[in-house]
Each structure stands twice: as structure tokens, then as C-alpha cells.
Amino acid sequence: MPLLAFWESNPDEVSQTSIEQIVAMAGDGNLRDGSLCSDELRQYLTQSDTSKLASYVEHCLSNSFAKGGQVLQDLVNELGRRLDFKVANGRYQGTVNAIGFDGIWLSPEGHTIVAEVKTTDAYRIPLDTIASYRRKLLDSAEIAEPSSILVLVGRQDTGELEAQIRGSRHAWDIRVISVDSLLKLIQLKENSDDSETGRKIRSLLTPMEFTRLDSLVDVMFTTATDVEATIIHSAAEKAETSDVITSKETSTTPSGWEFTDATVLDAKRVKAIEALAKQLGTKFIKKSRALYWDSSHETRVACSVSKRYTKGSYPYWYAYHPQWDEFLGEGSRSFFVLGCMDLNFAYAIPLDILRKNLSALNTTTTERSTYWHIHLSETSNGLIALQLPKSSRQLPLDDFRVPLDQS
Incomplete structure (x- = not known):
């Protein structure tokens, strides 16, 4: 039975299934570019709770399994959608005639992020290659300015990668965030009632000059004000x-x-x-x-x-x-x-x-x-x-x- 049909008829059973088993149930179980397996998996992820996506991410990072990196790529792209980006999934494997990005995230504010997903930063990442993806996308008019690159790393420890980016000529175009921190931003947005909070959160993922701290303070103030407004709204019920x-x-x-x-x-x-x-x-x-x-x-x-x-x-x-x-x-x-x-x-x-x-x-x-x-x-x-x-x-x-x- 196809994954989506099985999920529709047996949601409780599917909810107890590991992401490895989910992939095996999707299409022919062979996760590759342009496959029915890929289509069904991505459709399933778009309909899954964020908490379920978080558990799948944790499984990918804690267990080594075939196609685990590709699954993590799809999961991270879906997390981008939870922050209200319009996301175009990239290819799992590069080809001679295709630009090898992992995802393209377009914000409601018009900023495009070229996403690069890495399980770990244990190995040096070819920043010139990633930067070339962005340039080719701009040259082919697949994206427009303003644009930047976001490296999303599975593990929390990104110190090696941060040092690599700071010492490169791409320092003003690339930002890095752990998937765990991305999930925290999504949780913050989903517990908010103010659309401005979502906009401020998205701004954190783009290059920002922090010599002057006003923009960072603005993000913090907006979020705190949103929480305060929630408390005031609850108190208004009492006044009624x-x-x-x-x-x-x-x-x-x-x-x-x-x-x-x-x-x-x-x-x-x-x-x-x-x-x-x-x-x-x-x-x-x-x-x-x-x-x-x-x-x-x-x-x-x-x-x-x-x-x-x-x-x-x-x-x-x-x-x-x-x-x-x-x-x-x-x-x-x-x-x-x-x-x-x-x-x-x-x-x-x-x-x-x-x-x-x-x-x-x-x-x-x-x-x-x-x-x-x-x-x-x-x-x-x-x-x-x-x-x-x-x-x-x-x-x-x-x-x-x-x-x-x-x-």
C-alpha cells in the first residue's frame, strides 16, 4: 500500500514508525532524484507535525543508515517551510548539467536563501563550490537578489565551520546554523501570535552586521513583546x-x-x-x-x-x-x-x-x-x-x- 494511503488509514501505526521505515514504505523504497519514493516522502513530511519532524531529524543524526543524508536534506527543507519560506527542493546528487544546491528558500520579504545541508562539519566544506551554486542560480535567473547562503549543520558544534567561513572571502554571504537551533526558532514562531515575530526570526538566517547591535535587539524586543501581548490578552478575559x-x-x-x-x-x-x-x-x-x-x-x-x-x-x-x-x-x-x-x-x-x-x-x-x-x-x-x-x-x-x- 502506498505510504500516503497507509498513513490515511493507519495514522497511529505510522506515527510509531521510524523514518527509515517511512522511506521504505514510500514508492519503491529507493530514494533517488525524481522517484515516486521521493515524491511520497516529501508529501508525507509536508503533512507531519513539527514535533514529528524533530524526532526524524534526531534519528538521522543519531543513526547511520542508507540515504540518511538525503532524508535529512528533505527534513531540513520542510523545516524551512515551517518558517513560511517558499521552498524548492534541490537534488540529492549533483549532475553535470544541474546546479547542485540542496534547497532554495524564498522568504515572504523577498530574500532568497540557497540552503546547504550537512550532517556534520567534521570535514572542511568547499565554500567556493557552494558560492558557485548561488552565482549560477543568479546568472540563470532562477533566483534574484537579495540572496545569501545558509549552511545547516546537523550537529550543534559548528566551531570548525564558523572559523572556515570567517577566514574566507565569502564571510559576508554565508551564515551557518545547527538544525537544533533551527527547530528552536520554529518552536518560537509556532508559539507566537504575531506575524512580525516570524519576520524577525527569518531575518536571523540572513547575513547581518553585528558591529551595531540594533537589529539583533529588535528581534529580541519583538519576540518579548509578543509574549507580553499573549499575557495581556489572557488578562483581558478576566476583565470581561x-x-x-x-x-x-x-x-x-x-x-x-x-x-x-x-x-x-x-x-x-x-x-x-x-x-x-x-x-x-x-x-x-x-x-x-x-x-x-x-x-x-x-x-x-x-x-x-x-x-x-x-x-x-x-x-x-x-x-x-x-x-x-x-x-x-x-x-x-x-x-x-x-x-x-x-x-x-x-x-x-x-x-x-x-x-x-x-x-x-x-x-x-x-x-x-x-x-x-x-x-x-x-x-x-x-x-x-x-x-x-x-x-x-x-x-x-x-x-x-x-x-x-x-x-
């Missing part, structure tokens, strides 16, 4: 009403604020995303903390989770942000998913229906942005509805219900 259901999953600060454990909220979000994916017959990849898309980027989801409030006008409260609306609008099939901590189902509101009702929602403007208030209430017949306060109406949500325990 006074009491919530308390449990061991909720903690109280000395100032009286009550927060649901972020891990519990994220688990509920993942459950809602997985349930919708199953209902739609697709698989979602995490773009940021609240945003997901499929491998084609055509089906998109923004997902927010609320605990249940016991006092006040509404049992569930959310915010809908302009950047979420922009992200959803760039897909062909998009949903705003609302999770409720105490319910075993979520609501997936299609974007077109949500947009028709945005003008009827209240908004709040902060120093950072303006967002819409999403309030859910229980109707007299026990169903859930979205409040539309500016039109004195309700939008029943039962048609958009997604059971979280789907057989």
Missing part, C-alpha cells in the same frame, strides 16, 4: 467578567487573576483542530499558536479556546484579530474555530459567514491593534449562539458544530 469555573487546571495569582493552564488550553485547541481535519478529510499543520493550514495552504483555520464563565452575560468569550482575518482570507476554504473547555464539541464558523457578521460585533482598540469581541451565549433551548450586539440578533452555531470524539 468576574468569575470562572475553577479547577486544578486553573491557577490564581496573588493579584487575583485566574488563568487556565496554557497546556490545557493548547490540548483542547489541538483536539478541535484534529476533529475538524478529520471532518474535512485533510491534515493541518501549525503555522502559529492559533493559526493552522493544510499542506496546500488552501484550507486554513484560526482557533481560539475559552473557559466557561459562571457570572456575567456570556459563558464564553473570545477575540478575533485582523491578522487572523487576513490569514484566513488568503485561503480558499477557511474557518474560525471556537473551542469551549467544558464541552466535547467545537464550532467551526466558515469565514464568509463570519465576515458577514463582523459589523454587528463590538470591538476594542489597543496600542497594538483593534480586535472584535466574540461572545457566545446559551439560548432558551440550550443551544449555543454568537451574540451580534450591534444588530440585536444572534447567530445560531449548531450547524457548525464539530464533535471532538469522532469515531
Whole structure:
């Protein structure tokens, strides 16, 4: 059975399978340029969770196996996609008439990175050869300026390679990063809600002059501000009403604020995303903390989770942000998913229906942005509805219900 079909019918079994076995199951099991094995493997990786990709990377670096270097190359290119680069996979083996790059990464900001993947820096890397790949790509108009080279090394210790680059004439065009650090950057981006954080993270992978430290400080400040905004957003929920259901999953600060454990909220979000994916017959990849898309980027989801409030006008409260609306609008099939901590189902509101009702929602403007208030209430017949306060109406949500325990 082809790898993708087997994964679709036996996801739990495939999730327990090593990357070596995955390769053996793909196509004819012979990983080479232009093969069905390569196509199926790459399709599978585009639909795999980042955490699964990380485990595959670790296996490649800890175990010696046939085609391990080629597998690592495909994994690293997929990691580039997780940072929102448009990635063109390179060849596994060079030929006389082909340019021997490992990957071409084009950022949303228009900077092109020629990626070179190495398992280790134990051997000197021919920097002139790598630089020639970039020059040939520019000469053939396959890439455009601005461009640079990024050497991605499997092992953390890159001191030998760093010294080699510093002492070469290519020092201003080449940067080096370990795959482990690349994974940390992806984790940071996926736990963020601000698109600016992703842009700053991508900037770290391009040549940067650090005699003046402003640009590096800017990256750190943007990331820290994003984390702070997340805390402020959580506190805003408390300001909306006074009491919530308390449990061991909720903690109280000395100032009286009550927060649901972020891990519990994220688990509920993942459950809602997985349930919708199953209902739609697709698989979602995490773009940021609240945003997901499929491998084609055509089906998109923004997902927010609320605990249940016991006092006040509404049992569930959310915010809908302009950047979420922009992200959803760039897909062909998009949903705003609302999770409720105490319910075993979520609501997936299609974007077109949500947009028709945005003008009827209240908004709040902060120093950072303006967002819409999403309030859910229980109707007299026990169903859930979205409040539309500016039109004195309700939008029943039962048609958009997604059971979280789907057989």
C-alpha cells in the first residue's frame, strides 16, 4: 500500500514508525532524484507535525543508515517551510548539467536563501563550490537578489565551520546554523501570535552586521513583546467578567487573576483542530499558536479556546484579530474555530459567514491593534449562539458544530 494511503488509514501505526521505515514504505523504497519514493516522502513530511519532524531529524543524526543524508536534506527543507519560506527542493546528487544546491528558500520579504545541508562539519566544506551554486542560480535567473547562503549543520558544534567561513572571502554571504537551533526558532514562531515575530526570526538566517547591535535587539524586543501581548490578552478575559469555573487546571495569582493552564488550553485547541481535519478529510499543520493550514495552504483555520464563565452575560468569550482575518482570507476554504473547555464539541464558523457578521460585533482598540469581541451565549433551548450586539440578533452555531470524539 502506498505510504500516503497507509498513513490515511493507519495514522497511529505510522506515527510509531521510524523514518527509515517511512522511506521504505514510500514508492519503491529507493530514494533517488525524481522517484515516486521521493515524491511520497516529501508529501508525507509536508503533512507531519513539527514535533514529528524533530524526532526524524534526531534519528538521522543519531543513526547511520542508507540515504540518511538525503532524508535529512528533505527534513531540513520542510523545516524551512515551517518558517513560511517558499521552498524548492534541490537534488540529492549533483549532475553535470544541474546546479547542485540542496534547497532554495524564498522568504515572504523577498530574500532568497540557497540552503546547504550537512550532517556534520567534521570535514572542511568547499565554500567556493557552494558560492558557485548561488552565482549560477543568479546568472540563470532562477533566483534574484537579495540572496545569501545558509549552511545547516546537523550537529550543534559548528566551531570548525564558523572559523572556515570567517577566514574566507565569502564571510559576508554565508551564515551557518545547527538544525537544533533551527527547530528552536520554529518552536518560537509556532508559539507566537504575531506575524512580525516570524519576520524577525527569518531575518536571523540572513547575513547581518553585528558591529551595531540594533537589529539583533529588535528581534529580541519583538519576540518579548509578543509574549507580553499573549499575557495581556489572557488578562483581558478576566476583565470581561468576574468569575470562572475553577479547577486544578486553573491557577490564581496573588493579584487575583485566574488563568487556565496554557497546556490545557493548547490540548483542547489541538483536539478541535484534529476533529475538524478529520471532518474535512485533510491534515493541518501549525503555522502559529492559533493559526493552522493544510499542506496546500488552501484550507486554513484560526482557533481560539475559552473557559466557561459562571457570572456575567456570556459563558464564553473570545477575540478575533485582523491578522487572523487576513490569514484566513488568503485561503480558499477557511474557518474560525471556537473551542469551549467544558464541552466535547467545537464550532467551526466558515469565514464568509463570519465576515458577514463582523459589523454587528463590538470591538476594542489597543496600542497594538483593534480586535472584535466574540461572545457566545446559551439560548432558551440550550443551544449555543454568537451574540451580534450591534444588530440585536444572534447567530445560531449548531450547524457548525464539530464533535471532538469522532469515531
